[in-house]
Amino acid sequence: MRQSVLFPKTVKEDPKDAQSANHKFLVRGGFIDQLMSGSWSILPLGQRVIGKINQIIREEMNAIGGQELSLPLLHPKEIWNETERWDAAREVMYQLSDARGREYALSFTHEEIVMDLIRKKISSYKDLPLYVYQFSTKFRNEPRATGGILRGREFLMKDLYSAHVSEADLMAYYETVKEAYLKIFNRLGLKVLVTEAAGGVFTKAHTHEFQVLSPVGEDTVFYCENKNCGFSQNKEVAVVAAGGRCPTCQSSLIKEGRAIEVGNIFPLGTMYSEKMQAFFTDKNGARKPIWFGSYGIGPTRVMGTIVEEYHDEKGIIWPEAVSPFNIHLLGIKNQESRIMEKTEELYEKLTKAREEVLWDDREDVSAGQKFADSDLIGIPWRVVISEKSLAGGGVEVKKRNQAESKIVSQDQLLNFLLR
RNA sequence: CGGGGAGUAGUUCAGCAGUAGAACGCUCGGUUUGGGACCGAGAGGUAGCAGGUGCGACUCCUGUCUCCCCGACCA
Secondary structure, three states: OHHHOEEEEEEEEOOOOOOOOHHHHHHHOOEEEEEOOOOEEEEEHHHHHHHHHHHHHHHHHOOOOOOOOOOOOEEEHHHHHOHHHHHOOOOOOOOEEOOOOOEEEOOOHHHHHHHHHHHHHHEEHOOEEEEEEEEEEEOOOOOEOOOOOOOEEEEEEEEEEEOOOHEEEEEHHHHHHHHHHHHHHOOOOOOOEEEEEEOOOOOOOOOEEEEEOOOOOOOEEEEEEEOOOOOEEEEOOOOOOOEEEOOOOOOOOEEEEEEEEEEEEEEEHHHHHHHHHOEOOOOOOOOEEEEEEEEEEEEHHHHHHHHOOOOOEEEOOOOOOOOEEEEEEOOOOOOOOHHHHHHHHHHHHHHOOOOOEEEEOOOOHHHHHHHHHHHHHHHOOOEEHHHHHHHHHOEEEEEEOOOEEEOHHHHHHHHHHHH
């Protein structure tokens, strides 16, 4: 990708009202743009990051049997009445009507929609278990959108739904998903606390949230200071207090912290299938309700959380797994044909080697601005070609998270990048 | 919904009861290119919206809308 055509350009000034790092840097770098409170456009750089995040999630979902599909976002009132959530979840749901007065909801989740599919398509224990997931927009009528892209009224979510013949099978899979989520967040570079929490408008059962400790987080969690212990509870269900002894490991103390919820899993049981008449026939011919669970991760919120965790005063420092590009190739003094030719040659070589390269080919931009933009956008490897690097025999390589650079030959570069 | 803050050029902001400014960005010309370069010449806003008080309102008052922060709420 040539940076001269990348949309949009970076900006120097922080957005007027921005407080959080994700808001400042994602906007300045041109990853996102705000339409209204809680509503964001994902721009080309941001889309590449979201694509990386989604692909990691997709791989882990497929690894635990997930089948990807896509569900509607506009739902009839009637299906929400079946579970009584038209009224119960009224405050978070955008409800609207058309010119004829028919009423609809914009999707804030998809349990009812998946359950409708299940009752139409599944009738035997032989059809179970079933695991389906999607990436789609969710609409939530947030009383207060906040934290840049962290809490929106419209956001991206990966939601997985599972259907089972028994509670035991559901709970076994629940643990499988928990492990898959830990793998996902590990690959994304996020340290998560698996936190006991309430089920909100989804279930009366306790659930588990995946929380990333952060001062900009909106949840308060109590957790064991012993990282090997892993005890963690959301304030809303907590039976412990800060400074108390951990009920799990008995030895360490409980700490209190703010955290960002990046994922949540729900063992929903049979409430939905009973209300929506989703039954299967077991081996003995008995008609039984299907056991159900749902599991969510918010990729847009994950992107914001990663920026909160990985930045310095100059900009973002993307983990390699989610960076929009692997290499930021900078030509200094591009109007000198020698520089331009050498840089283009390297760009072609790297691209052929299947590296994802953002090439700063701009001729009318100063060296200082190129470096500043590079730090802001935060691609892990910076490769510079300049008179200085050529005089030193090659190209200058620097990692975004390290201060020192080194000059290597073009041939050495590929090996160098292969780590 | 309660409390606080803010709406003036594309962006970030200043200013003033007497008819709108700066920086950055943008356009053109020229000089530049290792940490957000410089010179010159331009384009670009009628001040969130609606009332009110003034001879006169961007400026004062009232209402309203929007945005941000804290809280409440919340997959």
